[in-house]
Amino acid sequence: MFGRSTGDTGVKRREFITLLGGAAAWPLAARAQQPASSRKIGLLHPGESTVVSTRIVAIREGLNDPDNNRDSGIEIIMRLADGDISRLPALATDLVNNHVDAIVAAAPAAVQAAAHATTSIPVIAIDLESDPVANGFVASLARPGRNITGVFLDFPDFSAKCLQLLIESVPTLSGIGLLWDPSTGTLQLKSVEAAAQGFGITVQVFEARRAADIAEAFYTLDRSRIQGLLLLSSPLIAGNPQLVADLTIRRNLPTISLFPDIARAGGLLGYGPDIQNLYRQIGVMARKVLQGAKVTELPVERPTRFQLVANLQTARLIGITLPPAILLRADEVIE
Incomplete structure (x- = not known):
């Protein structure tokens, strides 16, 4: 009554093995089809x-x-x-x-x-x-x-381009400060130092590892003969646009950074990616x-959109006249 033919048993065994094979693939399939x-x-x-x-x-x-x-x-x-x-x-x-x-x-x-x-x-x-x-x-x-x-x-030469823009904006510059976050490495720092030497500009490096160091750097600038400041790329700098802008105006210091948002917040110039x-x-x-x-x-990508932002309000406050060439090249002029 309960017996089955040999042929039927073979079919069932093959179906069972096939089912087991499918079950072994379930975790991978479930991950691939995960909602x-x-x-x-x-x-x-x-x-x-x-x-x-x-x-x-x-x-x-x-x-x-x-x-x-x-x-x-x-x-x-x-x-x-x-x-x-x-x-x-x-x-x-x-x-x-x-x-x-x-x-x-x-x-x-x-x-x-x-x-x-x-x-x-x-x-x-x-x-x-x-x-x-x-x-x-x-x-x-x-x-x-x-x-x-x-x-x-x-x-790395992008930061050197920022230096060139600052020199064009303030042709009387003979010495600048570089605000550098050591956690970002030395790639851009070395590039700017080499470019400054080519322009005949003296450079003084100020390290900033936390927000308090940014303010301290500006205070130190008061005691030096630094006439401008280039803020090198760093999440620390990008994350404190208002602090940087306020210090720029308070110290009457021409600055440029790779972050256009700093210029929008009150810095003089910003040139970099959105x-x-x-x-x-x-x-x-x-x-x-x-x-x-x-x-x-998946290939590495590069930023696709760059902006030059010039803040005329800040220029007037710190006594700088931005050249027409800079204003014509700017994607955004804050008046």
């Missing part, structure tokens, strides 16, 4: 929440699929160092332990921390200060070859990774 609402991206940033909140908006704009024009529903887990970069390695490890699907790492110290924390989770970097190949983050710009890609400026657009660009790259793009084959 967007359950995906998680970690954001590793050296700054504070007041700075990062606007960046989150831009990342989400990049993450959202333009085809359906709806919120991606992807969870963003923030880990912020609040200005203390020594915390970044532990914060990176925490994101790995949270099983995020990708990590957005802002600034060289954050990229390094994420690189040490994982070799399997994709890391999408936003780094305006490093050479990604020389630093070992990627094998090449076209084919990263490991779990890191992202947006890198990778153009930071919000960079985070939007990063969001798009992260979306590609979540949709299945291999991070090892």
